[in-house]
Amino acid sequence: xxxxxxxxxxxxxxxxxxxxxxxxxxxxxxxxxxxxxxxxxxxxxxxxxxxxxxxxxxxxxxxxxxxxxxxxxxxxxxxxxxxxxxxxxxxxxxxxxxxxxxxxxxxxxxxxxxxxxxxxxxxxxxxxxxxxxxxxxxxxxxxxxxxxxxxxxxxxxxxxxxxxxxxxxxxxxxxxxxxxxxxxxxxxxxxxxxx
Amino acid sequence: xxxxxxxxxxxxxxxxxxxxxxxxxxxxxxxxxxxxxxxxxxxxxxxxxxxxxxxxxxxxxxxxxxxxxxxxxxxxxxxxxxxxxxxxxxxxxxxxxxxxxxxxxxxxxxxxxxxxxxxxxxxxxxxxxxxxxxxxxxxxxxxxxxxxxxxxxxxxxxxxxxxxxxxxxxxxxxxxxxxxxxxxxxxxxxxxxxxxxxxxxxxxxxxxxxxxxxxxxxxxxxxxxxxxxxxxxxxxxxxxxxxxxxxxxxxxxxxxxxxxxxxxxxxxxxxxxxxxxxxxxxxxxxxxxxxxxxxxxxxxxxxxxxxxxxxxxxxxxxxxxxxxxxxxxxxxxxxxxxxxxxxxxxxxxxxxxxxxxxxxxxxxxxxxxxxxxxxxxxxxxxxxxxxxxxxxxxxxxxxxxxxxxxxxxxxxxxxxxxxxxxxxxxxxxxxxxxxxxxxxxxxxxxxxxxxxxxxxxxxxxxxxxxxxxxxxxxxxxxxxxxxxxxxxxxxxxxxxxxxxxxxxxxxxxxxxxxxxxxxxxxxxxxxxxxxxxxxxxxxxxxxxxxxxxxxxxxxxxxxxxxxxxxxxxxxxxxxxxxxxxxxxxxxxxxxxxxxxxxxxxxxxxxxxxxxxxxxxxxxxxxxxxxxx
Ligand code: HEM
Ligand SMILES: [Cu+2]
Numbered sequence: 001x002x003x004x005x006x007x008x009x010x011x012x013x014x015x016x017x018x019x020x021x022x023x024x025x026x027x028x029x030x031x032x033x034x035x036x037x038x039x040x041x042x043x044x045x046x047x048x049x050x051x052x053x054x055x056x057x058x059x060x061x062x063x064x065x066x067x068x069x070x071x072x073x074x075x076x077x078x079x080x081x082x083x084x085x086x087x088x089x090x091x092x093x094x095x096x097x098x099x100x101x102x103x104x105x106x107x108x109x110x111x112x113x114x115x116x117x118x119x120x121x122x123x124x125x126x127x128x129x130x131x132x133x134x135x136x137x138x139x140x141x142x143x144x145x146x147x148x149x150x151x152x153x154x155x156x157x158x159x160x161x162x163x164x165x166x167x168x169x170x171x172x173x174x175x176x177x178x179x180x181x182x183x184x185x186x187x188x189x190x191x192x193x194x195x
Numbered sequence: 196x197x198x199x200x201x202x203x204x205x206x207x208x209x210x211x212x213x214x215x216x217x218x219x220x221x222x223x224x225x226x227x228x229x230x231x232x233x234x235x236x237x238x239x240x241x242x243x244x245x246x247x248x249x250x251x252x253x254x255x256x257x258x259x260x261x262x263x264x265x266x267x268x269x270x271x272x273x274x275x276x277x278x279x280x281x282x283x284x285x286x287x288x289x290x291x292x293x294x295x296x297x298x299x300x301x302x303x304x305x306x307x308x309x310x311x312x313x314x315x316x317x318x319x320x321x322x323x324x325x326x327x328x329x330x331x332x333x334x335x336x337x338x339x340x341x342x343x344x345x346x347x348x349x350x351x352x353x354x355x356x357x358x359x360x361x362x363x364x365x366x367x368x369x370x371x372x373x374x375x376x377x378x379x380x381x382x383x384x385x386x387x388x389x390x391x392x393x394x395x396x397x398x399x400x401x402x403x404x405x406x407x408x409x410x411x412x413x414x415x416x417x418x419x420x421x422x423x424x425x426x427x428x429x430x431x432x433x434x435x436x437x438x439x440x441x442x443x444x445x446x447x448x449x450x451x452x453x454x455x456x457x458x459x460x461x462x463x464x465x466x467x468x469x470x471x472x473x474x475x476x477x478x479x480x481x482x483x484x485x486x487x488x489x490x491x492x493x494x495x496x497x498x499x500x501x502x503x504x505x506x507x508x509x510x511x512x513x514x515x516x517x518x519x520x521x522x523x524x525x526x527x528x529x530x531x532x533x534x535x536x537x538x539x540x541x542x543x544x545x546x547x548x549x550x551x552x553x554x555x556x557x558x559x560x561x562x563x564x565x566x567x568x569x570x571x572x573x574x575x576x577x578x579x580x581x582x583x584x585x586x587x588x589x590x591x592x593x594x595x596x597x598x599x600x601x602x603x604x605x606x607x608x609x610x611x612x613x614x615x616x617x618x619x620x621x622x623x624x625x626x627x628x629x630x631x632x633x634x635x636x637x638x639x640x641x642x643x644x645x646x647x648x649x650x651x652x653x654x655x656x657x658x659x660x661x662x663x664x665x666x667x668x669x670x671x672x673x674x675x676x677x678x679x680x681x682x683x684x685x686x687x688x689x690x691x692x693x694x695x696x697x698x699x700x701x702x703x704x705x706x707x708x709x710x711x712x713x714x715x716x717x718x719x720x721x722x723x724x725x726x727x728x729x730x731x732x733x734x735x736x737x738x739x740x741x742x743x744x745x746x747x748x749x750x751x752x753x754x755x756x757x758x759x760x761x762x763x764x765x766x767x768x769x770x771x772x773x774x775x776x777x778x779x780x781x782x783x784x785x786x787x788x789x790x791x792x793x794x795x796x797x798x799x800x801x802x803x804x805x806x807x808x809x810x811x812x813x814x815x816x817x818x819x820x821x822x823x
């Protein structure tokens with residue numbers, strides 16, 4: 001037996017194989033990181049070189065940040081239900097996640113209106129303001145993508161395509177959603193520190 | 196053509212390799228093909244088309260520089276009112292010409308045309324896969340590129356002219372639609388086209404990386420990958436990490452142009468009137484742009500280096516010298532390429548201390564670059580050189596890489612660069628080290644893999660004519676530019692020989708222009724050879740260059756799926772050329788050590804024993820050697 005194990009080691013290996021679609025998702029997330037990374041470093045440059053009038057970020061952002069964390073927790077619960085083939089709770093948790101996602105978007109939009117009330121505009125001279133709109137807006141766009149993804153997986157659950165033997169979609173969807181949540185927290189902290 | 200399902204027992208995630216049995220109609224075969232080989236050819240032909248356009252633009256502006264008094268009325272049918280009544284090019288259109296020339300060459304020819312062609316063509320064939328990880332994404336990648344091409348092409352013909360702010364599109368010229376005629380619609384189209392271009396590159400890049408990591412055949416470990424694949428792999432990673440930053444920069448530019456933000460704008464006066472934009476910084480754009488821009492030059496160069504490594508080793512009939520060192524230096528270059536961008540910005544008033552840090556990092560890149568050069572030379576040294584056209588072009592690349600790299604060292608010194616920045620010296624530098632080197636790599640690749648692509652050989656004699664005309668031509672064009680640059684000529688100037696100080700250079704400029712026209716004309720030799728050989732070339736044998744890599748084990752007219760039978764298993768690295776004791780001077784990658792006892796090193800004999808043990812358990816792992 002031992003000799004056999006050794007042999008298998010020496011035999012021409014079929015090199016490691018991840019599911020290509022999962023792998024592609026990770027690569028995509030890397031490009032998203034670079035996109036936002038560009039803006040965060042741009043903020044550092046802009047602070048040094050350009051007009052940067054600090055202001056108080058609206059408190060509602062704390063709520064939206066909480067919501068996005070909560071949504072991740074519920075998605076994780078949904079994932080657990082899928083693992084246990086508990087399809088009815090899976091659907092409930094998925095719906096809650098989607099609802100929280102929409103709530104997050106609404107909250108972000110509300111934060112924008114608060115900013116406008118504070119006379120912090122997208123256009124104009126204050127890059128500190130413009131950057132916030134750009135970053136939160138782009139994050140929102142990615143999150144809309146995430147919600148569409150959730151909806152697709154949600155529809156799949158009705159077609160019995162999501163269960164303990166078929167977790168791929170669910171896993172990928174959860175990965176992306178957690179990623180967007182984590183990304184927002186990092187962006188928020190960064191903006192909080194720098195604005 | 197069609198391959199039967201021969202993957203029983205293989206892991207199921209590779210199911211999309213199977214369905215090749217569909218019958219091909221014109222659309223699915225030539226247009227919306229998902230076969231990586233066809234997509235590669237689409238990229239190649241589109242790239243050649245763009246190279247012709249880009250080259251023609253340069254000939255037009257060289258006419259202006261070399262013959263300032265010439266009557267260009269004969270161009271009126273094409274350029275219309277950009278030629279004024281005296282037969283002179285409109286000065287603003289001159290800027291449009293250099294801008295579009297740069298954009299087209301850097302992005303459409305040497306990024307999409309080069310990576311798109313050879314990554315697509317060679318990755319599956321050389322790693323032993325039936326196609327890319329996702330054929331559909333691959334097809335999308337081409338069609339996004341096509342869309343981008345159409346938009347960029349259309350922008351050449353609009354009334355206000357194409358973008359004119361240089362290929363680096365620095366604001367404020369690019370940010371203010373009113374700044375010059377090309378800053379209006381032309382710039383908008385440029386941005387739209389580039390967004391599609393970025394999408395195309397990212398789709399392609401994701402696919403390349405994922406294919407190389409996940410779909411290698413049995414035995415194809417990372418240390419047995421041909422250097423071509425290593426180069427494509429790192430190129431794709433660099434692209435994935437840097438193109439999103441260009442997207443970020445372009446998006447802010449769009450906001451500045453159309454939504455009243457001031458990211459890049461401050462204190463601007465047009466016709467004595469101050470613009471409302473305050474607080475932005477054009478330097479910010481430069482940082483973002485060059486964070487892509489510098490990696491981009493390596494995105495252009497690395498695939499060419501990979502292709503030529505393969506070609507030089509094959510045609511020297513010797514193992515590549517320092518395989519691991521080559522990989523190491525490519526890794527080093529890829530990493531360093533992200534932290535040197537500010538060497539394009541030495542004169543933006545940056546803190547001199549920061550400048551010296553970027554100077555240090557920049558000069559460090561010379562080390563892995565030099566490692567590569569030495570490895571090329573030591574591979575050639577005492578080889579049994581076979582001078583195929585591909586080999587000549589590869590050696591040409593090494594020559595340009597050296598002569599252009601040396602001037603890079605000068606530019607990398609911040610103090611020297613203050614004098615040389617934005618002069619023709621820079622133009623000479625990057626046209627040798629990037630433009631010509633990558634172009635030669637691409638041509639070498641076409642000559643070398645043409646038999647694999649089209650099943651026919653290109654004519655070698657025409658290849659030699661093409662090589663010598665182009666090689667000498669390139670030096671004639673770009674070498675004099677060093678002198679012009681040291682003399683202080685700024686680049687992108689419509690006319691400078693009219694100034695008394697500079698008119699002594701008129702003759703030199705005329706000489707350069709003539710050389711440029713001759714070099715450009717020489718490319719038609721290639722074009723003829725290329726298209727003639729597609730249909731009329733001599734039929735290619737399966738392995739015309741006696742090469743080791745897997746693509747040459749596939750049949751000459753490989754269908755979708757590449758190998759009709761089982762994919763060959765890999766037992767050795769790809770550079771067993773001229774191995775002492777071996778029967779032939781090459782041992783392809785799919786030949787097990789147990790089949791070559793006469794040439795094995797002691798350690799390889801050990802490995803051979805293990806092959807024998809394991810082979811009994813799995814039938815069909817060894818391919819019969821059909822190359823003889
Ligand atoms: C020894 C390595 C190299 C060094 C130290 C180096 C250094 C530099 C420096 C300092 C500049 C800025 C000059 C200026 O604008 O004032 C420059 C420009 C440039 N380099 Fe290099 N370089 C090297 C190799 C390369 C390679 C390998 C490529 C391409 C494959 C390349 C492509 C370019 C391009 C395209 C530009 C000009 C961009 C523009 O302004 O339009 N360089 N190089
Ligand atoms: Cu650079």
